[in-house]
Amino acid sequence: MPNCIFCKIIKSEIPSFVVYEDDNFLAFLSNQPLSVGHTLIIPKNHYRWVWDVPNCGAYFEVAKKIARAQRKAFGQEMILSKIVGEDVPHAHIWIYPDKAAKGDRGDFEGNKKKIIAAME
DSSP, X not given: OXXXXXXXXXXXXXXXXEEEEOSSEEEEEOSSOXXXXXXXXXXXXXXXXXXXXXXXXXXXHHHHHHHHHXXXXXXXXXXXXXXXXXXXXXXXXXXXEOTTXXXXXXXXXXXXXXXXXXXX
16 A cells, blocks of 8 residues: 555655564554553554454464563563554554553663563
8 A cells, every 4th residue: 555654664665663573564663652662563464454464363473472572671561452443544453561661662762672682
């Protein structure tokens, strides 16, 4: 989709702070984070809704991987998720620590490094 902001992020036409990437999915920090480490997970192929993604199980495995990394990176037991899809017409899952998590939600580079390190 030529005007889809997430498709542009996938093509690196718009910069982002990528924390995970494989052949099918991309995870990057939200530019309007609700809490420290707020991450969006999107399929690389354009689907309007999460429920349209053909390999939904693999999609949620990526979400689980990100959530576990956030727990470790930010010392937070409670990790929240949200699937709505009203704001951007490209399937996406929000994964983010509870607002009680310590850290600067505007420190994109630092939060990216923490999440990536927690996945290793």
